[in-house]
Amino acid sequence: MLKKRIIPCLDIKDGRTVKGINFVDIQDAGDPIELAKNYVKQGADELVFLDITATIENRSTLIELVKRIAKEINIPFTVGGGINSVEDVARLIEAGADKVSLNSSAVKRPELITEIANQFGSQCVVVAIDTKFENDEWKVFVHGGRTLTPLTTVNWAKRAEQLGAGEILLTSMNNDGTKAGFALEITNNVSSAVNIPVIASGGAGSKEHFKNVFEQTKATGGLAASIFHYGEIPIPELKNYLKEQNIAIR
Amino acid sequence: MIAIIKYNAGNISSVQNALSRLGYESIITDDETQILNADKVIFPGVGEASSAMKYLIEKGLDKTILAIKKPILGICLGQQLMCESTEEGDTACLGIFNTQVKKFPATEIVPHMGWNSFTKIEGELLKNLQPNADVYFVHSYYAEINAQTTAVCDYIKPFSAAMQKDNFYATQFHPEKSADIGEQILKNFLEL
Numbered sequence: 001m002l003k004k005r006i007i008p009c010l011d012i013k014d015g016r017t018v019k020g021i022n023f024v025d026i027q028d029a030g031d032p033i034e035l036a037k038n039y040v041k042q043g044a045d046e047l048v049f050l051d052i053t054a055t056i057e058n059r060s061t062l063i064e065l066v067k068r069i070a071k072e073i074n075i076p077f078t079v080g081g082g083i084n085s086v087e088d089v090a091r092l093i094e095a096g097a098d099k100v101s102l103n104s105s106a107v108k109r110p111e112l113i114t115e116i117a118n119q120f121g122s123q124c125v126v127v128a129i130d131t132k133f134e135n136d137e138w139k140v141f142v143h144g145g146r147t148l149t150p151l152t153t154v155n156w157a158k159r160a161e162q163l164g165a166g167e168i169l170l171t172s173m174n175n176d177g178t179k180a181g182f183a184l185e186i187t188n189n190v191s192s193a194v195n196i197p198v199i200a201s202g203g204a205g206s207k208e209h210f211k212n213v214f215e216q217t218k219a220t221g222g223l224a225a226s227i228f229h230y231g232e233i234p235i236p237e238l239k240n241y242l243k244e245q246n247i248a249i250r
Numbered sequence: 251m252i253a254i255i256k257y258n259a260g261n262i263s264s265v266q267n268a269l270s271r272l273g274y275e276s277i278i279t280d281d282e283t284q285i286l287n288a289d290k291v292i293f294p295g296v297g298e299a300s301s302a303m304k305y306l307i308e309k310g311l312d313k314t315i316l317a318i319k320k321p322i323l324g325i326c327l328g329q330q331l332m333c334e335s336t337e338e339g340d341t342a343c344l345g346i347f348n349t350q351v352k353k354f355p356a357t358e359i360v361p362h363m364g365w366n367s368f369t370k371i372e373g374e375l376l377k378n379l380q381p382n383a384d385v386y387f388v389h390s391y392y393a394e395i396n397a398q399t400t401a402v403c404d405y406i407k408p409f410s411a412a413m414q415k416d417n418f419y420a421t422q423f424h425p426e427k428s429a430d431i432g433e434q435i436l437k438n439f440l441e442l
Contacts, residue, residue: 002362002364002365002366003364003384004364005364005365040429070263070264071271074271074427074428074429074432075386075427075429076386076424076427094263095263096263096264098261098264098427118298120260121260121297122361122390123361124296166361166363195358195359196359197359197363197364220364250365250384
């Protein structure tokens with residue numbers, strides 16, 4: 001049986017791991033390679049590296065980091081942040097990334113999804129959606145959550161699928177950093193509306209939150225950062241708990 | 251020396267990294283002599299079948315692959331290209347395995363992406379694995395079950411997770427991305 005994936009996310013700034021609370025107030029949480037290796041040892045199913053300052057800073061630090069990650073770890077990993085062109089993707093894939101994650105650039109120019117899918121395959125195109133419930137609607141935000149767009153979340157997810165996305169990484173800004181649980185309603189709406197894998201992100205604070213998102217939505221992965229970084233929920237303990245709850249887990 | 255076949259597909263450096271972690275040196279090459287003289291050959295790949303097949307034919311790599319006498323391991327797209335044909339771009343393939351590659355019906359999430367286990371497992375390549383071992387898959391097309399199937403995975407329907415015919419081995423999953431279990435499988439291949 002296909003297993004639900006537990007995915008630690010490492011936010012990267014200048015080659016180091018950081019985690020923002022509600023996308024601001026950044027704290028240092030360590031060396032990405034050491035953290036990544038430790039997650040693999042603990043049984044993480046995939047890793048996501050998001051370069052949160054990539055849009056304004058030099059890319060070469062990130063490329064070097066991706067090469068080192070690819071040498072050291074033996075599970076799939078996604079790299080996101082500041083990807084604006086097929087050339088950006090080619091450099092990351094060459095460096096060893098398995099997938100790339102697009103966010104603001106895909107909203108700005110949706111054809112980019114198709115261009116990347118045509119050249120490298122849909123399986124390597126993750127469309128990351130930052131969403132916030134505002135004025136009775138789940139809307140899409142870009143630029144690290146700073147800019148509201150006219151897009152509604154379910155429609156944008158469906159469009160991304162049609163354009164060739166292989167996966168959706170859905171982050172609820174209302175829930176991110178709160179440790180109050182994933183945004184079940186929008187995760188369910190998006191994962192029911194598309195036929196590609198959806199990863200739920202934002203708000204994980206307990207083992208039960210993962211059980212809830214896997215039982216109450218069609219999400220096939222759950223992503224979190226700080227609870228794993230700071231060892232609040234050790235991955236083996238989380239996976240054992242979910243297995244006991246009869247959820248398919250590696 | 252281990253040769254990794256160089257062509258217009260992604261994921262090739264991942265295989266080289268995995269071999270280095272196991273302590274094996276390898277070269278990424280499209281040179282016929284280097285490929286035919288290698289002790290082992292790996293034919294990896296993530297990409298689109300029709301453009302990959304076109305490239306292999308243009309470079310004469312289709313004939314080179316068929317001429318290999320040493321063990322060769324096709325991975326993911328590599329496995330699919332070793333079959334008779336694929337529905338992806340309606341492409342005629344190398345015809346090593348007597349089976350067709352089809353697209354998953356969209357009755358479940360496609361691509362089949364993530365860790366899955368086997369419902370049948372046999373042969374040298376997959377020896378020393380726990381029966382519930384999970385490996386990493388990411389694909390939208392699958393090879394049908396046939397006489398050369400050595401491992402079966404069930405997603406939407408049972409399909410060939412691994413195949414073998416003489417010195418030709420193939421896996422639909424990615425051993426180079428399948429943590430310790432994947433390393434065991436690569437080791438099994440390298441020690442054939």
